[in-house]
Amino acid sequence: MPPSFEPHSISAHGLALHVRQRHPAGTRAVLFLHGWLDHSRSFDWVLEHLPDTWRLILLDFRGMGRSEHVPPGGSYSFSDYLLDVECTLDGLGLETVHLVGHSLGGVVGAAYAAARPQRIQSLTLIESLGPLGGPPEAALERLRGFLDDARRPPHRKRYASVEEAAARLRENNPSLTEAASLHLARYGTEPLEGGVVFRFDPLHRRRFGLGFDEAQWLAILGALSCPVQVLHGSHGLSFEDAQTRARLAALRSPLPLTLSGGHHVHMEQPEAVARALEHFIR
Structure with a gap:
């Protein structure tokens, strides 16, 4: 093994x-x-x-x-x-x-x-x-x-499910396969208020x-x-x-x-x- x-x-x-x-x-x-x-x-x-x-x-x-x-x-x-x-x-x-x-x-x-x-x-x-x-x-x-x-407050968008978060990944990157997007979303999200949010710090979106x-x-x-x-x-x-x-x-x-x-x-x-x-x- x-x-x-x-x-x-x-x-x-x-x-x-x-x-x-x-x-x-x-x-x-x-x-x-x-x-x-x-x-x-x-x-x-x-x-x-x-x-x-x-x-x-x-x-x-x-x-x-x-x-x-x-x-x-x-x-x-x-x-x-x-x-x-x-x-x-x-x-x-x-x-x-x-x-x-x-x-x-x-x-x-x-x-x-x-x-x-x-x-x-x-x-x-x-x-x-x-x-x-x-x-x-x-x-x-x-x-x-x-x-x-820096003027924009950080925001973490909530998704109803891992599958919905995966769909969002494919919107941003159309070449991403469904299996790959689900894998990335499954390990890249965490629960929040009845849904999931991506784990990454939203400050990363700033230039x-x-x-x-x-x-x-x-x-x-x-x-x-x-x-x-x-x-x-x-x-x-x-x-x-x-x-x-x-x-x-x-x-x-x-x-x-x-x-x-x-x-x-x-x-x-x-x-x-x-x-x-x-x-x-x-």
Whole structure:
């Protein structure tokens, strides 16, 4: 029987992060980073096809999944997620690790691998090549958006059932399958007043005040020194535009592996994604 996952609470400078781990004495350590407003259970179906001997770690970013929300008056920034990764590695005594990131998790993984090259053995990006970027003059609009969003009080919408919450996920992401949306909703909601609400902190919907422009992000990708592989859903993000080509060139990695599916291709093709991970990490 495959070893089971054990929950851990990791302190990120006082904020409790929810982490699950399997086989702490495993031969290879792999840390999975989920997408924006998702949670680590999005990788469940991939994990079923990975070697039982590997040490697998799953992190819920702060304010998402079962990790703690920031206290009243707090906010979130992109660099916070890098801190979550570092605190997880330190808290589990991991000197080095293979990183796997989906969407936002891939952006975080790439930035962390560039900042801490000595700790990352390889990086797999699933439907992820970076943030929106843009020209330097977009910085002013980001600041305005941040201030505008801060005026809006956080709101947690209630749904009558998990199924209704899953339907809402599919509205926001039409390529998401019914099975995937139900899985995400089942583990990403909690009961409230006769219905359910999503667990993530609604403050995550506010825009960041600071972000990378395209030149900065290309510099980060160009600084990566570990092996990188890119997995892409055939109906997911566009990988045909000039920005994507420039980012792939900066990575100096082989062409993306395209699998049939959408943005959550790892939930549609878990066995194929697991095979790609095992081949690459080995």
